[in-house]
Amino acid sequence: MHALDDSEDDAADTVFRDTIMLALAGFVTVVIIMLAHIRPEAQASATAEAATMPGNVMIEAHWAGDLDTDVDLWVQGPGDVPVGYSNKGGGLFNLLRDDLGKQMDLSGQNYEVSYTRGLLPGEYTVNLHLYRNRSTLQSVPVKVVASVKKDANEVSRQILVSDTQLDREGQEKTVFRFRLDDEGGLVQDSVTTLFRSLRSGTKT
Template sequence: MPFRKYKSNTAFLDLLFNCLLGIAVLFFISFILVNPFQKQADIKTKAEFVVTVTWPKDNQDDVDTWLEDPAGNVCFFRQKEIGLMHLDRDDRGSVNDVIQLPDGSFILFPHNQELLTIRGIIGGEFTLNIHMYSKRSQDGTPVDITIDKLNPRLQRIFARTIQLTEQWQEETVTRFTLAGDGELLSLDNLYKPIVKTEVANVRRP
């Protein structure tokens, strides 16, 4: 008696399912790899200008960055976020350069740098000053200051080096004027003190 032969699609369906599963896994991995770069780009677009203040590494001096916006708001170590300005870190020279890890070991970060970002655009004049809060070294301290415009492309609009030699010395780095669309209209360094005496004389914790 002849036997009937039944045709089955099970093998074909299994193969198709495995192919689809493989494609889904590859897509998921690609999404994980690409997504962090997208987030980094999103973060960068939230700042319009970056002010960088740097002085020699291993130097013990405490240099402060002060920025006054057109509305009269002043961003500095006691007021790290105000208006559209944000001071990323109050670098105090050699103080707090050593970090202890949970295992008891230490990490040394000898670089001296402060970053201040302007997250949006306000038309008018900004005043950028640096202030020698604590002079611990014997020689003069060269301080490098740059201002970078981030959008629509990275552009350095200002760079200068100033020598600080004395305790409490305050220097106007630049006074720069922006248009409402962020275009740089003018630069000058006419001295304008903005360090408040009553604030500068308060000892840090």
């Protein structure tokens, strides 16, 4: 009697194990099939999208996201008016983002971006203005990047990068002035930090 019960228990255990193994094998099979259908270019396309930002000349200003600091990016292209927070669009440049620091911002990032509609030869000026500093830092470090691309299908290329400091509220500083040639290339020996006010050309 006991031998029969043990045999039935062994059979039940075998059926249970087989069921578990079949379920596990089915799960693994589903995962393998799903992996085969996940496109590896999805991540590449996200990277490409980041590299194909709007515009031909792009100027970015980044500062630490934990700072309650309002830094304004001011830019001016050849034949254009100064573009910044109080004049967000010109004939060439547009300000894409006006960052107020932590005010009305849930992103945890501090940055401003301006870009051009078109690629014109001539001089470009890039300024920073420390509008307000509520942080404990006396000097605010800001990274500024200038990138260029000739057309929508081209990946933008960085032509200038600068790490600079803003030391007091109200300070306006020229990060760089540079010239582009007819092909969108950086003109040799054209880069300078000679100050040229852009805010004074507006009503602010």
